[in-house]
Amino acid sequence: MNNALVAYFTMEIALDSAMPTYAGGLGVLAGDTVRSAAELKVPMVAMTLLHRKGYFRQRIDDSGWQREEPCDWDLEKHLEEQPPRVSVSIEGRTVSLRAWKCEVKVSGGFQVPVFFLDSDLPENSTWDRTLTHFLYGGDAFYRICQEVILGIGGVRMLRALGHTTLARFHMNEGHAALLGLELLDESARNAGRRTFNGEDIESVRRRCVFTTHTPVASGHDQFPLDLVTRVLGRDEVTAMHEIFCHDGSLNMTFLALNLSHYVNGVAKRHAETSRLMFGQHNIDSITNGVHAATWTSPPFQSLFDRHIPGWRTDNFSLRFAHSLPLAEIWETHLAAKQLLAGRVARETGLVLDPNILTLGFARRATAYKRNDLLVSDVERLKRIASNAGPLQIVYGGKAHPNDHQGKETIQRIFRVKEWLGKHITMLYLPDYDLDLAKLMTAGVDVWLNTPQAPLEASGTSGMKAALNGVPSLSVLDGWWIEGWIEGETGWAIGEHCTVERDTANRNACDATSLYDKLEHVILPMFYRDRNRFTDVMRHCISLNGSFFNTQRMVSQYVIKAYFE
Numbered sequence: 001m002n003n004a005l006v007a008y009f010t011m012e013i014a015l016d017s018a019m020p021t022y023a024g025g026l027g028v029l030a031g032d033t034v035r036s037a038a039e040l041k042v043p044m045v046a047m048t049l050l051h052r053k054g055y056f057r058q059r060i061d062d063s064g065w066q067r068e069e070p071c072d073w074d075l076e077k078h079l080e081e082q083p084p085r086v087s088v089s090i091e092g093r094t095v096s097l098r099a100w101k102c103e104v105k106v107s108g109g110f111q112v113p114v115f116f117l118d119s120d121l122p123e124n125s126t127w128d129r130t131l132t133h134f135l136y137g138g139d140a141f142y143r144i145c146q147e148v149i150l151g152i153g154g155v156r157m158l159r160a161l162g163h164t165t166l167a168r169f170h171m172n173e174g175h176a177a178l179l180g181l182e183l184l185d186e187s188a189r190n191a192g193r194r195t196f197n198g199e200d201i202e203s204v205r206r207r208c209v210f211t212t213h214t215p216v217a218s219g220h221d222q223f224p225l226d227l228v229t230r231v232l233g234r235d236e237v238t239a240m241h242e243i244f245c246h247d248g249s250l251n252m253t254f255l256a257l258n259l260s261h262y263v264n265g266v267a268k269r270h271a272e273t274s275r276l277m278f279g280q281h282n283i284d285s286i287t288n289g290v291h292a293a294t295w296t297s298p299p300f301q302s303l304f305d306r307h308i309p310g311w312r313t314d315n316f317s318l319r320f321a322h323s324l325p326l327a328e329i330w331e332t333h334l335a336a337k338q339l340l341a342g343r344v345a346r347e348t349g350l351v352l353d354p355n356i357l358t359l360g361f362a363r364r365a366t367a368y369k370r371n372d373l374l375v376s377d378v379e380r381l382k383r384i385a386s387n388a389g390p391l392q393i394v395y396g397g398k399a400h401p402n403d404h405q406g407k408e409t410i411q412r413i414f415r416v417k418e419w420l421g422k423h424i425t426m427l428y429l430p431d432y433d434l435d436l437a438k439l440m441t442a443g444v445d446v447w448l449n450t451p452q453a454p455l456e457a458s459g460t461s462g463m464k465a466a467l468n469g470v471p472s473l474s475v476l477d478g479w480w481i482e483g484w485i486e487g488e489t490g491w492a493i494g495e496h497c498t499v500e501r502d503t504a505n506r507n508a509c510d511a512t513s514l515y516d517k518l519e520h521v522i523l524p525m526f527y528r529d530r531n532r533f534t535d536v537m538r539h540c541i542s543l544n545g546s547f548f549n550t551q552r553m554v555s556q557y558v559i560k561a562y563f564e
Contacts, residue, residue: 003043003165004043004044004045004113004163004165004166005043005044005165005166005167005168005562005563006037006042006043006044006045006166006167006168006169006170006562007044007045007046007047007154007155007158007163007166007168007169007170008030008033008034008037008044008045008046008047008170008172009046009047009048009150009151009154009169009170009171009172009175009176009179010026010027010030010046010047010048010172010173010175010176011026011048011049011135011136011146011147011150011172011173011175011176012026012027012030012048012051012135013027013030013031013034013046013048013114014027014028014030014031014434015031015034015102015104015114016078016434017433017434017435018073018077018078019073019075019078019102020051020054020055020071020073020135020433021048021049021050021051021054021116021135022055022135023055023135023136023364023398023400024364024398025364025459025460025461026172026173026213028290028434028437028460029172029288029460029550030046030048030172031291032289032290032291032294032295032460032550033172033550033553033554034046034104034112034114035104035106035291035293035294035550036289036291036549036550036551036553036554037112037554038104038105038106038110038111038112039106039108039110039313039551040551040554040555040558041108041110042112042554042558042562044112045112045113045114045115045158045163045166046104046112046113046114046115047114047115047117047150047154047157047158047176048114048115048116048117048150049116049117049118049132049135049146049149049150050075050100050116050117050118050120050132051116051132051133051134051135052072052073052075052118052120052132052133053070053071053072053133053134053137054070054071054072054073054134054135055071055134055135055136055398056068056069056070056071056398056401057069057070057071057431058398058430058431058432059430059431060410060414060428060430063411063414064410064411064412064413064414064415064428065407065410065411066365066398066399066407066410066411068401075100075116078102079100079101079102079116080100080101080102081098081099081100081101082098082099082100082101082115082161084098084099084157084160084161085097085098085121085160086153086156086157086159086160087153087156088148088149088152088153088156089232089233090128090131090145090148090231091230091231091233092233093125093128095119095124095128095131095149096119096121096123096124097117097118097119097121097149097153097156097157098117098118098121099115099116099117099118099157099161100115100116100118101113101114101115101116102114102116107313115154115157115158115161117132117149117150117153117154117157118132119131119132119149120132120133131145131146131149132146132149136400137401140223140224140227141227141231143221143223144221144223144227144228144231144250145231146175147175147176147177147178147221147252148178148231148232150175150176150178150179151175151176151177151178151179151180151181151182152178152179152181152182154176154179155169155179155182155183155186156182166207167207167562168207168208168209168561168562169183169207169208169209170208170209170210170211170557170561170562171208171209171210171211171256171260172211172213173211173212173213173214173219174210174212174220174221174251174252174253174255174256175221175252176256177210177252177253177255177256177259178252178255179208180204180208180255180256180259181232181234181236181237183204183207183208183259184196184200184201184204187199187200187203187204188200195236196236201243201259204259205258205259205260205261206261207261208256208259208260208261209260209261209262209263209264209557209561209562210256210257210259210260210262210263210264211263211264211265211266211286212253212256212257212263212264212265212266212274212283212457213266213457213458214455214457215270215273215274215277215454215455215457216368216455220251220252220253221251221252221253222246222247222249222250222251222252223249223250223252224248224249224250225237225238225245225248225249225250228249228250237250242258243255243258243259244258253278254278257278257281262284262560262561262564263281263282263283263284264283264284264285264286264560264561265283265284265285265286265457266285266286266287266288266457266458266478267285267287267288267457267458267478267479267481267482268285268287268481268482269454269477269478269481270285270454270456270457270458270478271283271284271285273454284560286553286556286557286560286561287458287479287482287548287553288458288459288460288463288479288548288550288553289460289463289547289548289549289550289551289552289553290460290463290464290467290548290549290550291549291550292311292312292315292318292467292545292549292550292551293312294438295438295441295463295464295467295468296442296467296468297336297339297438297439297442297443297468298339299332299333299335299336299339299442300332300336300442300467300468300469302332303324303328303329303332304318304321307320307321307323307324308320308321314551315545315546315549315551315552316546316547316551316552317546318467318541318542318545318546319542319543319546320542321538321541321542321545321546322538322539322542324538324541326531326534326535326538329469329534329537329538330530330534330537332469333445333468333469333470333534333537334354336442336443336468337352337354337358337443337444337445338354338443339439339442339443340352340394340439340440340442340443340444341354341443343429343436343439344394344427344429347429348427348429350425350427352392352394352425353390353392353425356390356391356392356425357389357390357391357392357445357446357522357523357526357527358391358392358393358394358443358444358445358446359374359391359392359393359394359444359445359446359448359473360394360440360441360443360444360446360447360448360465360470361374361393361394361395361396361397361447361448361449361450362394362395362396362397362432362436362437362440362441362461363397363449363461364397364398364399364400364406365397365398365399365403365406365407365409365410366399366400366403366405366406366409367405367406367409367452368451368452368455368456369450369451369452369456370450370451370452370507370510371395371397371409371410371413371450372409372412372413372416373450373507373510373511373514374393374448374450374514375412375413375416375426376507376511377511377515378416378419378420380515381420381423381424381515382420382423382424384515384518384519384523385423385424386423387519388518388519388520388523388524388527389523389524389526389527390424391424391425391518391523392424392425392426393424393425393426393427394426394427394429394440394444395413395426395427395428395429396428396429396430396432396436396437396440397410397432398431398432410428413428414428437461437464438464441461441464441465441468441470442464442465442468442470444465444470445470445526446470446471446472446473446490446522447461447462447465447470447471447472447473447474447490448472448473448474448514449461449462449472449473449474449475449480450474450475450493450510450514451475451477451478452475452506452507453475453476453477454477455477456475456477456478457478458478458479459474459477459478459479459480460479460548462474462479462480462483462490463479463483463544463545463548463549465540466483466489466540466541466544466545466548467541467545467549468541469537469538469540469541470537470540471489471490471491471536471537471540472484472489472490472491472540473490473491473493473514473517473518473522474490474491474492474493475492475493475494475510476492476493476494476495479548480492482548483543483544483547483548485539485543487521487536488536488539488543489536489539489540489543489544490536490540491517491521491522492513492517493510493513493514493517494506494509494510494513494514495513496513497509497510497513
């Protein structure tokens with residue numbers, strides 16, 4: 001499809017569990033975006049890196065400590081090598097690149113090509129051949145080299161592949177911001193100049209779109225100028241300091257902000273937080289979504305096919321789920337629970353009881369997500385299970401290999417299993433991926449999310465759960481502020497807490513709120529008013545499943561950012 005008008009750049013993308021080219025939510029969002037772009041016939045092409053060694057396979061040892069293992073995969077089973085070769089300059093060396101293609105197809109024949117850049121070519125040095133091996137691996141030097149390949153090499157590869165009519169370049173996070181430098185060079189060359197100027201900056205700005213995904217400082221790549229000069233060898237970067245730099249470094253987020261005509265956060269609250277962080281920039285909001293047909297479990301797909309034909313091509317029609325019979329919803333949910341229970345039994349030997357309320361939590365293990373808030377007071381948790389009704393807890397999620405604190409969090413959760421003993425069945429499923437995410441978001445009864453507000457940009461796992469009638473118990477941050485109707489689509493944690501959000505007191509207040517909701521609201525409803533609980537499930541589908549999807553999200557990008 002060489003008449004594409006939108007180029008979507010992303011450091012990671014999740015298309016298949018057998019292709020470990022993603023680490024978490026950013027990549028899953030990218031995969032869902034291109035699926036819905038294909039459904040909506042948006043003329044898009046996507047660009048990413050190959051990640052031959054993937055992210056990593058997670059193993060949890062007997063002590064509960066995360067171990068990382070290699071993640072090699074057979075790329076030729078999934079991708080088709082493309083003939084063009086392009087190159088980028090790194091430290092004055094020529095690094096050659098090729099691309100591999102995967103076609104994202106939907107019914108109707110429309111498809112979006114996704115290209116994976118690869119530096120593992122014999123003409124490159126041994127070290128340069130590894131530059132597209134590891135997702136989020138290495139040090140700052142490795143990372144900036146990767147971002148040169150993605151941004152500059154990605155534009156050059158698209159041109160070599162014949163994509164000359166691109167009107168918009170969409171940066172999914174700042175990792176791809178150096179595409180702006182390549183577009184500036186193109187603009188100058190087209191005008192017959194050797195260097196770019198303010199006129200070129202305005203031209204590039206009209207063509208670029210930027211989505212920022214995190215208010216967490218570590219999520220914004222910054223590189224010291226001496227490293228930038230060493231890798232790029234471009235005086236313009238330091239000479240045009242107001243475009244490329246912030247606080248004495250190359251800041252990829254500020255570069256993307258400065259070179260984009262449209263910028264958005266990924267939830268309404270996140271856009272507000274981003275405007276406070278980047279006050280000189282106009283930042284809109286387009287709340288994330290998930291690809292409905294991908295994340296709806298087979299049992300619920302069958303239910304929707306019977307009662308809401310056409311829901312796959314028109315996700316908004318899921319609003320008619322409000323008329324689904326409660327008995328059928330519950331029967332369908334039990335079928336989804338059995339699918340998760342089967343995976344658990346095969347991997348752990350544990351038997352989950354379908355009649356016991358099951359909580360699910362699966363997020364990247366890092367400090368601000370507070371993965372262990374649920375188990376911060378083990379004795380209270382035991383009393384709740386004893387007095388209000390039995391509980392089962394299923395955990396999942398990886399810590400970044402360099403996040404020691406995140407690994408310690410996993411270990412604490414792992415050890416809590418022993419302290420809970422026979423009071424509560426709890427397990428931590430390793431190597432959380434697309435397949436496990438599909439089972440967990442559909443196969444638990446309540447989806448738990450406990451970020452430290454306002455650090456949750458959006459979050460999408462609760463949206464996946466909602467499509468399967470699984471209500472959320474979540475801190476009011478990210479998307480949940482928009483999806484939350486207390487007692488109708490789920491329940492809030494800490495909505496009445498007034499203590500400072502960055503203190504231990506806030507953690508304690510949120511934990512108390514979480515326990516109170518479990519003990520006094522959710523467990524009594526689940527065990528003593530099943531129809532009321534199932535009605536909450538029905539509202540999850542009709543109100544949140546029908547709206548928090550990538551069909552709606554991509555449509556908003558088309559209207560607001562791509563073809564305005």
